[in-house]
Structure formats: C-alpha cells, structure tokens
Amino acid sequence: MAPFEPKETIFRNESVLQGHYVPDELVGREEELEKYHKALQPVMNGSNPNNILLLGKSGVGKTVATKTKLRELEKSYHQYYDDHFSTLFVNCEDYSSSYQVMIRFVNMLRDDDDQISTTGHPSNKVKQLLRDEINKQGGVFLFVLDEINHLSDDSILYEISRAKADESITDARIGLIGISNALDYRETLSGKVKSSLNERRLRFPAYTADDLRAVLQDRVENGLQDGVIDDGVIALCAAHGAADGGDARNAIDLLYHAAQIAQNHDDLKITTGHVDRARDKMQENEIVEGIQDLSEHERIVLYALATFEAQDKTPVRNSELYERYLNLAPSDREPRSSRRVRDFVSVLEDLSLVKIHSYNGGRGQGRWATVSLDKPLQYVVQGLSPLIEDIGLHTSIRTVWESKLSPQP
C-alpha cells in the first residue's frame, strides 16, 4: 500500500457543506429575519418575551434562523444588561413528551453533578423543579422547542404560558419559541393552550429554485476551491431541492455528496454525473437506513408487501396484506392483531416507504384502503435482507434477491 501523503482536495472548508453547519448569514430569508427580529425586540426593552411559533416545511431555514437570531440577541443583551440570559434548545424528536422536555430543561439549568433522572418523578414535581431553577437564577429564559409537532402532548406549552401570567415565576422573564414542520400545528393544540399561548406566528415559505441557487452559490464560494464545479451542477441541485419541497438541507446535502464522490475518484471537477450518482446513492441509503430503524413486526409487514410487489399484485388490500403477514411471521414471533398491523402500515407511510390509497365501492362494497410500495423494490429487499435471512426467502422475490447478491454492472 502506498504511503500516506497529502492529496489535492476540491474542498476549501468541508464543514460548510455539512448538515450541522450554521452560516453567519441566512441567504434569501431577509423578510422572515426582519419579522423575527421584531418579535424578539421586547427582550431588549426589558419586557416579557413574546411566545413565537415558526411554521414551515423542513429545510426552509427555521432552525438556522433561530440559532443565528438568538446568538445575536444574546450578544446584544449582554451589552446593555448584566443579569442572566439563557436559551434552552431542545429537539422534540429526542424528547417527545412534555414531561421529558421539562426534565431536560431542569438538567440543562443544573450543574453536571446535580442532574435528576429522566424517569420516575410525578409530573407536578418536575414542574416545580423547573420553576425553582428559573426563580433561582432569574433573568431571561428562552425555551426553544424544535420539531415541536413531535411532542405527544402540549402541557408544557400551557405550563410556560401560564407561568408567565401567574405568580409562580417571580424574578424571571420567560418566552417560548416553537418550531414546527407541520403547517397546521396550531390546529392540533388543545383549546386552553390555543387561548393562553398568545403567540406571534412566523411563516417560512419553501425555497424556490432561484433561492436555492443563491444558497448553494454561497456555500460553494466558502466551502469549495475555485473552479472545481461544472456548469449546471448548482442548477441541478437547486432544481432537485425545489422539487423536493424547497428543502435547502437536501440540496446542500446533494451537492456535498456529489463533491465527495468526485473527491473519492480523484476527479478535479464536480459534474452533473456526480450529482446523479449522489442522488441514487442517497436514496438507497435513506431506504436501507430507514428500514433498520423499524421494529421486527413492521419489517415483516413491509416484507409481506414486498412479496406482493414482486408478484405485481400491488396495490393490495389491507386484509390480504394481513393474511400474508400471518403466513410470513414465524410462529415464535407471536403475530400482532390486524388493528395493530394497520398502525404499522401507517408508520411505513409516514416514512414514505409505502403509499396508501383509499377506495369506496359504495353500497354492497363498502370502503377500504390499499397499500403499495413507494420505493424501488430492490432497495427495500436490500434493507430487509437481515430479516429475510432470518425468516426465509419467499419465492416471489427470488429473482430480486439473486440480483442483489450478484449486482449487474
């Protein structure tokens, strides 16, 4: 093997193209940032912060806008005031109930050697602990709940908005910032939260292809060497991003993967061909990794559906799917009820692995749903391969299975 030596790289600063990077300036969101700025202004005036709800699909800059704006705010605040200021950022994908989020907040406000456990407490006690920590430190607290639509209950919203009004918080000013991918999030809230929240709403529209071109151009200038990118690459990534719902994260990711592929092949220029390959590879990874996170029975349901797909018998009715699921599930795995399997199918739909269609035959027929695979069969079979090796190969997918083992060039 050749010795290690420095290699020519097309990257200037690779991290600029990676997912966790927070740019100093958000391109193409001037109007939204202006509104955000105004909504945060009361903090600087010494009054109670507004509650703020940010709405917009994924990858439209809500989280990045929040991080940059709050960074700015904190800096300015300390120029004029010397009391406590903290922003507590929690992603509700990791902490999915109000209870867990509150415990997380308590622990963020406490020292490392004074943490409380994440289970076992009565919820009233957790509320009290949080109030105690807030009162102890005083000053300004901004609670940021990212992906707030993943929260299974909204009691924490009620707690925070009520704490602002009543006497339980004495020496502190608190505000709530919720970030939601679901545009109708407000409608899912309970009545008492809706009326007590009294929030400012900021809508972040999807990026257009033009916006995305500007975003990508900015990242390319900072992240890549001069002249390593072919004509049309940015436009192609922007077009894919716009078609995928105006998601800048996806567009940047696509460009980054294309750059990595070029780099790995010692190509000195990123071409649209690299973008195409990156897109295929990303789709494959997304499916295979998505399947890895499924529970065993969810995977058996998906397997059952894959066999129908291989036989060209999709869309298939839930009842038929359930029967095959029962046949495929090994007897020692205790098959679930049909009601439960309908829930599994709906999980698979949320992950965009399957599509559900509703039909109605009217009098004498009733109504029913059918399911079909929403991703290429070969990738799904690949993702399912550990399960298939475990519970056995269904004859319907033998061809797909064998071509997986000896892939055609």
Next chain:
DNA sequence: ATTCCACAGGAATGAACGGAAC
C-alpha cells in the same frame, strides 16, 4: 333522499418496564 357496506381509525384499557420515594 336514503340505504348499505367494509373497514379505517379513535378510544378505552391493561400489561410490562425502569426508576423514584417511602
């Protein structure tokens, strides 16, 4: 306008589990 169908999906309930509190 009413009837009728199959079943999607909501609601209630319970068991199992990890951890706190006594």
Next chain:
DNA sequence: GTTCCGTTCATTCCTGTGGAAT
C-alpha cells in the same frame, strides 16, 4: 420490600364515513 409514576406497546371494542345502489 411496596407503592407510585410516566411511557410504550399491545388488545378489544366500536363508531363514523364516502359514495354507489336503491
């Protein structure tokens, strides 16, 4: 040890529903 607490995953029961047929 026992009791309490919140969460997850499961079951059972059953109501609501869209639209063709009447």
